[in-house]
Amino acid sequence: MEEKRVVIYARQSKFKENSESCINQILQCKTKIDHLNADPRDSTRYTVIQELIDDGFSGKSLDRPNMQKFIKMVERNEVDIIFAYKLDRVSRNMKDVFWLLDKLQKHKVDIISFKEKEIDTTGATGKAFFAINMVFAQLERDLASERSKDNNVELAKRGQFMGSYVKYGHTAIKEEIGQIEEGRSKTKTLLTWNKEEAEVVKNTFAMYLEGNNSFSRIAKMLNDDGIPKKQEWKQPKKNNKWIESNIANMIKDINYCENTIEAYNYFKKQGFEFLVDIEKFSGGKSLQKYDGKITILNVKPIVSASTYINAQKMRDSKRTTRNHVLPYQSDILLGSGILVCHECGKHLGNAVTTKKVKNGTKEYRYYHCYNKECGQCGKMSHIKMDELDKNVLNRLKEFFPNKELIKNILEADYNKKNRLSEEEERMKQIIKKIEGLDRLINNMNTAIANLAEQENDEDVQSLIATYQSQQIQAVKKKKELRAELETLNLEVVEEKEHLYEISELLDRVDNLGEVLDKSTEENRKRLVHFLVKNIVVRSDQDFDMNMYFYEDLPKPEQLQKCLDNDCTPQGVRWKKID
Numbered sequence: 001m002e003e004k005r006v007v008i009y010a011r012q013s014k015f016k017e018n019s020e021s022c023i024n025q026i027l028q029c030k031t032k033i034d035h036l037n038a039d040p041r042d043s044t045r046y047t048v049i050q051e052l053i054d055d056g057f058s059g060k061s062l063d064r065p066n067m068q069k070f071i072k073m074v075e076r077n078e079v080d081i082i083f084a085y086k087l088d089r090v091s092r093n094m095k096d097v098f099w100l101l102d103k104l105q106k107h108k109v110d111i112i113s114f115k116e117k118e119i120d121t122t123g124a125t126g127k128a129f130f131a132i133n134m135v136f137a138q139l140e141r142d143l144a145s146e147r148s149k150d151n152n153v154e155l156a157k158r159g160q161f162m163g164s165y166v167k168y169g170h171t172a173i174k175e176e177i178g179q180i181e182e183g184r185s186k187t188k189t190l191l192t193w194n195k196e197e198a199e200v201v202k203n204t205f206a207m208y209l210e211g212n213n214s215f216s217r218i219a220k221m222l223n224d225d226g227i228p229k230k231q232e233w234k235q236p237k238k239n240n241k242w243i244e245s246n247i248a249n250m251i252k253d254i255n256y257c258e259n260t261i262e263a264y265n266y267f268k269k270q271g272f273e274f275l276v277d278i279e280k281f282s283g284g285k286s287l288q289k290y291d292g293k294i295t296i297l298n299v300k301p302i303v304s305a306s307t308y309i310n311a312q313k314m315r316d317s318k319r320t321t322r323n324h325v326l327p328y329q330s331d332i333l334l335g336s337g338i339l340v341c342h343e344c345g346k347h348l349g350n351a352v353t354t355k356k357v358k359n360g361t362k363e364y365r366y367y368h369c370y371n372k373e374c375g376q377c378g379k380m381s382h383i384k385m386d387e388l389d390k391n392v393l394n395r396l397k398e399f400f401p402n403k404e405l406i407k408n409i410l411e412a413d414y415n416k417k418n419r420l421s422e423e424e425e426r427m428k429q430i431i432k433k434i435e436g437l438d439r440l441i442n443n444m445n446t447a448i449a450n451l452a453e454q455e456n457d458e459d460v461q462s463l464i465a466t467y468q469s470q471q472i473q474a475v476k477k478k479k480e481l482r483a484e485l486e487t488l489n490l491e492v493v494e495e496k497e498h499l500y501e502i503s504e505l506l507d508r509v510d511n512l513g514e515v516l517d518k519s520t521e522e523n524r525k526r527l528v529h530f531l532v533k534n535i536v537v538r539s540d541q542d543f544d545m546n547m548y549f550y551e552d553l554p555k556p557e558q559l560q561k562c563l564d565n566d567c568t569p570q571g572v573r574w575k576k577i578d
Contacts, residue, residue, distance in 0.1 A: 003045045004080040011054040025085035059092035086115045156290035159298035169201040191299040215247040257308040258301035265487040341369040387540040437478045
């Protein structure tokens with residue numbers, strides 16, 4: 001009599017009233033084995049060597065403790081047959097099933113299902129039924145996944161919280177719906193304000209928008225005030241303290257932003273897609289992202305849309321790119337990330353070579369372009385570091401005393417008396433489009449009213465339906481244009497309100513050359529980084545500097561005091577002058 005070593009496998013992902021528990025699955029399989037052993041026509045003896053149970057694990061993958069244990073037993077040739085209550089207890093993923101079947105065949109291990117009596121891979125027919133059964137199991141899983149995804153999209157459109165964890169400033173409330181789904185009570189998560197945390201968020205945005213507070217500085221102030229973080233953010237290595245990334249994530253978190261037309265236009269301009277129409281951006285609620293698209297969130301906003309957008313603009317203006325910066329000393333521009341290749345626009349890196357001389361070795365320091373696709377890569381590989389640094393410093397010393405040059409630059413950039421700004425030109429175009437849509441809507445109303453008299457004619461009714469559909473689209477387009485017009489109008493008004501006196505700026509840049517002269521090498525680096533947007537380099541003698549100008553540029557004595565205290569100057573960048 002031939003003896004077969006049997007492993008019984010059972011799995012149940014969730015408790016369901018109408019499903020078999022793992023214990024019942026094991027008992028049913030044992031009963032089947034007893035019947036096989038009692039059958040006088042079967043010369044095979046089935047001996048159960050192991051009962052493996054994965055309770056609470058999904059069948060979407062094979063990453064389950066006892067399933068992995070079974071696979072290792074197969075690889076060691078310790079088993080001949082696996083018994084399961086149903087094949088979907090082994091796996092619901094067709095790809096995994098065929099992978100497992102291939103492994104079982106290599107090690108001459110068969111599968112027998114208690115429920116699907118035709119599934120018995122000891123024969124060719126059983127193997128065919130096995131494959132067909134798993135195709136339908138995979139189809140069932142895919143359909144369930146699609147239904148779940150569609151359901152989540154609908155919930156997101158209604159404003160239900162879809163995040164993985166609750167953000168700082170919010171508190172989650174679990175509300176039981178009362179229905180039973182798959183053996184469990186169904187709940188949904190509602191958000192409300194955590195008043196103390198919400199005040200911290202408001203104050204953080206306010207401090208950041210002052211312009212002279214970096215993320216790390218705000219984190220330090222929160223730690224000094226003893227303000228605790230949310231539990232999910234605690235990091236043992238940081239001793240549960242606020243860190244720079246916490247503040248950065250808070251500032252860019254869309255959950256704090258109000259759902260206004262201004263926010264809609266801002267995110268649309270950034271290239272985002274939306275799950276809801278523009279009509280939902282009526283204020284009073286927050287925003288959230290689901291599947292990369294923006295929708296509403298049913299909780300009061302912590303900051304206004306204008307505050308959030310201004311914070312994003314400031315964050316973008318302060319962002320710099322640093323590429324290929326090596327840890328070697330340079331007199332002025334070490335690690336500043338402001339040198340760019342004139343050919344490809346990529347940031348320059350630095351390098352050091354050492355050569356032997358009579359008295360030992362000598363270091364030669366260079367800037368160069370790392371972009372291999374750049375046509376000037378070879379020519380831009382030996383820009384003398386110290387020479388370029390010295391020339392940049394001299395250029396700055398010559399620039400700031402030249403008030404006439406600065407005045408001409410500012411007047412050319414800010415004088416809008418003889419030309420319309422891009423925003424104002426766009427506003428004119430939008431107004432014309434809105435007027436055209438108004439005429440179109442009125443004409444359609446007239447046409448529909450005239451055709452309505454022939455209500456018994458099917459062709460006329462079809463034409464009326466077409467007109468009505470076009471009219472709805474025209475009204476929707478008109479709303480979008482009005483929303484864009486409102487945002488542009490706010491931007492133009494804000495720009496005009498913030499135009500500063502050129503004479504005031506000229507007073508502030510006076511004697512900056514002296515500040516550069518008196519500063520230490522490290523402070524010169526800080527000051528150059530503060531004043532210069534980038535330097536387009538052709539050689540160590542030939543380069544163009546693009547400057548930053550500030551709405552609240554510190555006066556020379558304030559800059560000197562800041563540098564003496566070993567801190568980086570801060571300011572709200574007003575306009576980038578190229």
